[in-house]
Amino acid sequence: MKRDSSIYSGVSLPALMLAVMATAFSAPAALAQGAPTDPLQTAPADPVATRAPASPTITISRIRVEGNERIDAASVTSYLPVQVGQTVNDVLIDESVKTLFRTELFSDVQIVLEGQEMVVSVVEAPIINQVVFEGNSALSKDKLRDEVTIRPRGIFTRARVQADVQRIIELYRRSGRISATVSPKIVELPQKRVDLIFEINEGVKTGVSNVNFVGNRAYSDNELAGVIVTRKSSWWKFFSSNDNYDPDRIDYDREQLRKFYTNRGYYDFRVVSAVAELTPDRKDFAITYTIDEGEKYNFGRVTVKTENDRLSAENLERMLPVQSGQLYESDLIEKAVEGLTYAAGQAGFAFVDVRPQDTGNPETRTVDVTFNVREGARVYIDKINVVGNARTLDRVIRREMLVSEGDAYNKALIERSRMFVGSLGFFKDVEITDKPTGQPDRTNIEVAITEQPTGELSFGAGFSSYEKFILDVGITERNFRGRGQNVRARVSWGSIQKNIDFSFTEPRFMGRDVSAGFDLFHSQLDYARYSGYQSESTGAAVRVGYNLNGFSVLRLRYNLRQDKLNYGTSFNCDDLLYSCGNGLTSSVGYTLSFDRRNDYMLPTRGWVVNLRQDFAGLGGDVSYIRSELEGSWYHGFRKDMILSVNGQVGNIAAWQGDSIRINDRFFKGGTTFRGFESAGIGPRDNSTTYALGGETYAIGTVELGIPNGLPEQYGLKTALFMDVGTLGGVDDRLKYCTSTQALAGQCAAGQRNANIVDDLSLRVVAGVTIRWKSPMGPIQFDISQIIRKEDYDKTETFRFSQSTQF
Numbered sequence: 001m002k003r004d005s006s007i008y009s010g011v012s013l014p015a016l017m018l019a020v021m022a023t024a025f026s027a028p029a030a031l032a033q034g035a036p037t038d039p040l041q042t043a044p045a046d047p048v049a050t051r052a053p054a055s056p057t058i059t060i061s062r063i064r065v066e067g068n069e070r071i072d073a074a075s076v077t078s079y080l081p082v083q084v085g086q087t088v089n090d091v092l093i094d095e096s097v098k099t100l101f102r103t104e105l106f107s108d109v110q111i112v113l114e115g116q117e118m119v120v121s122v123v124e125a126p127i128i129n130q131v132v133f134e135g136n137s138a139l140s141k142d143k144l145r146d147e148v149t150i151r152p153r154g155i156f157t158r159a160r161v162q163a164d165v166q167r168i169i170e171l172y173r174r175s176g177r178i179s180a181t182v183s184p185k186i187v188e189l190p191q192k193r194v195d196l197i198f199e200i201n202e203g204v205k206t207g208v209s210n211v212n213f214v215g216n217r218a219y220s221d222n223e224l225a226g227v228i229v230t231r232k233s234s235w236w237k238f239f240s241s242n243d244n245y246d247p248d249r250i251d252y253d254r255e256q257l258r259k260f261y262t263n264r265g266y267y268d269f270r271v272v273s274a275v276a277e278l279t280p281d282r283k284d285f286a287i288t289y290t291i292d293e294g295e296k297y298n299f300g301r302v303t304v305k306t307e308n309d310r311l312s313a314e315n316l317e318r319m320l321p322v323q324s325g326q327l328y329e330s331d332l333i334e335k336a337v338e339g340l341t342y343a344a345g346q347a348g349f350a351f352v353d354v355r356p357q358d359t360g361n362p363e364t365r366t367v368d369v370t371f372n373v374r375e376g377a378r379v380y381i382d383k384i385n386v387v388g389n390a391r392t393l394d395r396v397i398r399r400e401m402l403v404s405e406g407d408a409y410n411k412a413l414i415e416r417s418r419m420f421v422g423s424l425g426f427f428k429d430v431e432i433t434d435k436p437t438g439q440p441d442r443t444n445i446e447v448a449i450t451e452q453p454t455g456e457l458s459f460g461a462g463f464s465s466y467e468k469f470i471l472d473v474g475i476t477e478r479n480f481r482g483r484g485q486n487v488r489a490r491v492s493w494g495s496i497q498k499n500i501d502f503s504f505t506e507p508r509f510m511g512r513d514v515s516a517g518f519d520l521f522h523s524q525l526d527y528a529r530y531s532g533y534q535s536e537s538t539g540a541a542v543r544v545g546y547n548l549n550g551f552s553v554l555r556l557r558y559n560l561r562q563d564k565l566n567y568g569t570s571f572n573c574d575d576l577l578y579s580c581g582n583g584l585t586s587s588v589g590y591t592l593s594f595d596r597r598n599d600y601m602l603p604t605r606g607w608v609v610n611l612r613q614d615f616a617g618l619g620g621d622v623s624y625i626r627s628e629l630e631g632s633w634y635h636g637f638r639k640d641m642i643l644s645v646n647g648q649v650g651n652i653a654a655w656q657g658d659s660i661r662i663n664d665r666f667f668k669g670g671t672t673f674r675g676f677e678s679a680g681i682g683p684r685d686n687s688t689t690y691a692l693g694g695e696t697y698a699i700g701t702v703e704l705g706i707p708n709g710l711p712e713q714y715g716l717k718t719a720l721f722m723d724v725g726t727l728g729g730v731d732d733r734l735k736y737c738t739s740t741q742a743l744a745g746q747c748a749a750g751q752r753n754a755n756i757v758d759d760l761s762l763r764v765v766a767g768v769t770i771r772w773k774s775p776m777g778p779i780q781f782d783i784s785q786i787i788r789k790e791d792y793d794k795t796e797t798f799r800f801s802q803s804t805q806f
Contacts, residue, residue, distance in 0.1 A: 059088075206278075303370050354371055396482065427452060485504070527667075537562065556589070640708075716773075726763060
């Protein structure tokens with residue numbers, strides 16, 4: 001590929017822009033075949049048509065198009081504001097030339113009149129054959145290709161090249177390379193095609209030699225350095241992307257400092273200046289923030305004013321998180337606005353405008369805040385438009401919306417609708433925006449979605465401290481035929497558990513707000529190491545679910561399962577008839593869920609509660625009632641610091657004179673109770689060290705995410721945790737000596753067996769968990785410290801698991 005390397009070689013953005021403004025845009029036809037050309041030197045400064053004087057009385061009898069190759073003449077004439085039979089003048093011909101140029105399909109246009117015939121001579125703009133990036137190493141070609149708008153087989157235009165050059169330079173600037181330059185070149189090819197080449201000189205990466213603070217008295221430099229995101233460059237910060245100079249990041253740091261101080265009482269805090277000075281070696285910047293802290297303020301008078309007699313100001317004031325005499329915090333004002341808006345909405349006023357007005361009193365160092373609550377004009381939804389869905393049917397998205405066309409506009413319901421649509425998992429991004437209609441009482445709603453792949457053909461392999469080697473093959477389609485249906489087939493093969501299952505779910509059965517589905521499964525569980533038995537289960541299930549309201553769901557199910565247990569040589573199943581697991585289980589059950597989280601994927605506020613019950617004994621060989629209650633509460637202090645509290649309790653009780661089989665009992669430990677092996681807590685037979693499982697459990701978990709200093713894109717999250725709980729309550733008949741044990745000389749028949757321990761004692765564990773979305777798949781590490789346990793418990797201080805899909 002030949003090109004002219006002397007054209008704008010190494011030009012910077014300012015120089016490039018001056019060159020663009022000084023150059024002209026000439027016809028590619030005038031260029032030598034195959035000769036390299038600078039695209040920014042080819043456009044005339046002001047394209048004016050060459051034409052003969054036009055008489056206003058001349059009527060066009062024919063329009064002839066010349067010079068077109070790819071674009072047919074009919075398409076060219078369709079763009080013209082002049083048609084056959086129309087009288088023309090200079091103004092119309094001039095407008096015709098400009099119209100053709102605005103299509104960006106032509107690099108030159110000339111119009112002349114030959115009698116009553118109008119001749120339109122065009123030179124078609126070249127077609128992009130390929131876009132090439134040269135000289136880049138810090139940024140990949142894929143990243144640059146995503147940034148530019150010019151694509152192969154697109155139309156070449158000077159303006160688009162200019163815009164893309166600026167985008168590339170801006171991308172380098174954000175990555176800390178402010179001296180990067182970009183030189184665009186073209187190579188002409190046959191048939192009006194060109195190769196566009198961006199020659200890039202990346203320059204050196206400018207780091208941050210030092211971050212200084214001037215004027216701070218209340219907080220040290222180290223404390224303030226932890227508030228801002230810009231970091232001092234160090235050779236060992238391999239993964240950091242915040243240790244280079246970026247003017248946009250400096251502006252963000254100013255805002256972070258303002259939030260930090262104003263949330264600690266400094267009402268009149270301001271950043272006087274933020275100056276970045278280039279070091280003498282021109283490799284780094286020294287950044288200095290000059291601040292004026294001011295004095296600490298408290299809240300003074302806090303009042304609510306409302307123009308609506310049906311909204312009591314006194315009642316609204318009682319809901320405020322702001323109290324007189326409290327230390328001033330700017331975030332509390334924003335929370336108060338959200339709270340008042342929500343309270344008014346709960347009272348039936350969806351159209352309220354809450355505007356806080358704060359007044360500082362330097363003499364008393366107090367801030368008076370008045371919340372003015374006004375009922376806004378009522379607005380109704382005219383149309384709801386769904387855009388961006390190439391595969392997913394419109395109705396799949398619309399049925400998740402809590403508002404319909406004709407409904408009153410309700411911001412809270414629209415925001416919750418966005419969360420519902422996003423929780424489908426079909427879309428990378430969901431945005432719901434208002435589109436004015438021109439009528440003050442009407443608005444359109446646009447639901448813009450970006451689809452992502454929903455099908456997955458996976459082949460996974462992994463290793464964990466629990467399952468050892470794991471092999472997983474599956475196919476899943478979460479948006480089958482674009483109808484929102486979920487289909488899954490999976491085979492999992494591990495050292496402890498093996499599963500084959502198939503499931504299908506229709507989220508809107510028969511067009512109603514009812515989900516329905518079925519499952520087929522076969523599984524094998526090898527618990528010989530932990531509890532001395534192996535089990536094999538084959539069965540099927542049908543299920544339906546109904547959304548009671550926007551926050552609660554009722555799910556019903558029926559399961560039919562055939563179990564087969566093998567105890568090996570350690571047990572005589574005849575002596576343990578009441579705990580043998582062979583037989584058919586027929587059960588019906590339900591799950592009642594209440595979900596008030598602010599986000600289903602990454603909640604930072606709210607709570608969720610699930611109540612599950614299953615009743616076995618309607619046919620089959622087993623009779624029991626299994627009940628479980630689980631709840632979680634979330635509070636986010638910041639994006640990487642979220643507190644979650646989880647509690648769960650469960651019980652299984654036999655009825656109709658039956659007993660609870662060992663494979664129906666609860667086993668806790670491992671991933672369900674960190675710090676202990678799988679089946680590591682609860683009743684145990686000390687003569688064999690086997691876990692017996694329990695009929696009652698209660699476990700509570702507190703987990704707090706902690707910052708680890710790594711950028712979010714590395715997918716590494718850390719958290720502190722504490723698990724507290726207990727498990728126990730086996731059938732009393734298990735606690736007495738069996739005939740097999742008596743023959744073995746372990747105890748006397750019918751007497752209490754001292755080897756069976758079951759005391760429902762409390763266990764407590766604390767530790768650190770690390771979760772990493774690695775390129776090989778998700779990996780989790782749990783490091784635990786046992787605080788309280790029983791001597792017979794099986795503990796583990798470290799557990800990890802890993803799996804991958806490819």
